[in-house]
Amino acid sequence: SQTIHQWPATLVQPVGSPLSLECTVEGTSNPNLYWYRQAAGRGLQLLFYSVGIGQISSEVPQNLSASRPQDRQFILSSKKLLLSDSGFYLCAWRAEFKLTGRGTYEQYFGPGTRLTVT
Amino acid sequence: SQQGEEDPQALSIQEGENATMNCSYKTSINNLQWYRQNSGRGLVHLILIRSNEREKHSGRLRVTLDTSKKSSSLLITASRAADTASYFCATQETSGSRLTFGEGTQLTVNP
Numbered sequence: 031s032q033t034i035h036q037w038p039a040t041l042v043q044p045v046g047s048p049l050s051l052e053c054t055v056e057g058t059s060n061p062n063l064y065w066y067r068q069a070a071g072r073g074l075q076l077l078f079y080s081v082g083i084g085q086i087s088s089e090v091p092q093n094l095s096a097s098r099p100q101d102r103q104f105i106l107s108s109k110k111l112l113l114s115d116s117g118f119y120l121c122a123w124r125a126e127f128k129l130t131g132r133g134t135y136e137q138y139f140g141p142g143t144r145l146t147v148t
Numbered sequence: 149s150q151q152g153e154e155d156p157q158a159l160s161i162q163e164g165e166n167a168t169m170n171c172s173y174k175t176s177i178n179n180l181q182w183y184r185q186n187s188g189r190g191l192v193h194l195i196l197i198r199s200n201e202r203e204k205h206s207g208r209l210r211v212t213l214d215t216s217k218k219s220s221s222l223l224i225t226a227s228r229a230a231d232t233a234s235y236f237c238a239t240q241e242t243s244g245s246r247l248t249f250g251e252g253t254q255l256t257v258n259p
Contacts, residue, residue, distance in 0.1 A: 062245070073236060073251040074191075120190055124245065134179055134198065135245045137238075139190030 032057035036121050036140035043147055049094075049108040051143050053121030056102065062124040063104040064137065065096055067117045074120065080104060116147045153250050154237060160256040167224040169253040171237030172217075178240045180213055180220050181247065185234045194235075195222075199242075229259045 033056045043049060055061050062081050066074040076089045078096035086096050093112050097105045104121060122137040155170045171180070179198045183191040197204045197213045197220065204211045210223040224231055234254050238247040 066249075071254070074249040076246070076248075079246070118188075122191075133245070134196065135240060135247070136181060136193045136196060137191075137247055138193070141190050142188070144188065 032123070032125070032138065034121060034123055034138055034140040036119075036143055038143060039141065040144045041146070043111050043145065045113055045147055046110050049106070049111050049115070049145070051106040051119055051121075051145075053104040053106075053140055054102055055104075055123050058102070058123065058125075060101060063098065064122040064124070065104065065106050066120040066122065068120060068142075069117050078106070111147045113147050116145055119143045119145060154235070154253040156253060157251070158254045158256070160258065161227060163227060163229055163257055163259050165227055165257075167227050167231070167255055167257070169222045169235050169255070171220045171222070171250055173220075173237075173239045173248075173250075174218065175239075176242045177215075178242050180211075181238045181240070182209075182211060182220075182222050183236045183238060183249075185236065185252070187233070191236060224255075227255075227257045229257050231255060231257045 035054050064079045065077040067077055068074050078086055078088055080086050080098045083098055094108050120142045121140040124135050124137050153172050161167055177199050179196050181196045182194045184194050185191045195206045195209055195211050197211050208225045213220045234252045236249050236252045238249045240247055
């Protein structure tokens with residue numbers, strides 16, 4: 031079965047410090063991968079998605095970047111964190127919904143990383 | 149702007165009561181999905197309804213979809229304290245595979 035891992039679970043970093051969050055997926059190959067950010071009590075904001083190694087699409091201009099060095103590894107980075115980067119970061123992969131056939135997708139989410147920038 | 153907007157933002161009920169949450173969206177969709185998020189955790193897929201379906205059931209969950217009004221509702225019957233969580237709708241547009249999530253409804257079920 032497929033599983034998705036994220037680490038660290040929580041992180042407290044000072045303003046101006048670098049960031050690296052990692053997401054790995056097991057049990058599937060060539061998945062579409064996603065990074066979301068969730069502010070407290072809010073919905074999900076799509077930050078980046080990747081359809082393959084080295085292929086990154088950015089949804090919003092920001093202080094963050096993403097990389098996909100391996101098929102099942104997705105990394106979210108920043109060179110200098112801002113206070114506004116605080117939030118809950120979620121990684122997800124896309125699966126085709128078997129019961130309803132081609133073109134219908136659902137997403138499986140990792141446990142998330144709680145980032146607090148101080 | 150967000151494709152899906154949930155209503156209400158927060159809902160508090162007693163155990164055993166039914167909980168109804170609504171979602172409105174703006175564009176043509178392939179399907180609409182509902183996810184649940186326990187506090188501080190990732191989202192978990194609950195149920196999917198395709199654009200050509202009007203109602204779907206899964207256990208204590210009942211989802212309806214009205215494409216003419218661009219709206220959906222999620223009904224949780226005989227709620228339990230363990231149903232306390234945030235519930236999000238997500239839409240997959242007809243033109244692609246990306247999911248767009250709403251702002252969520254925070255449901256609290258009091259024992």
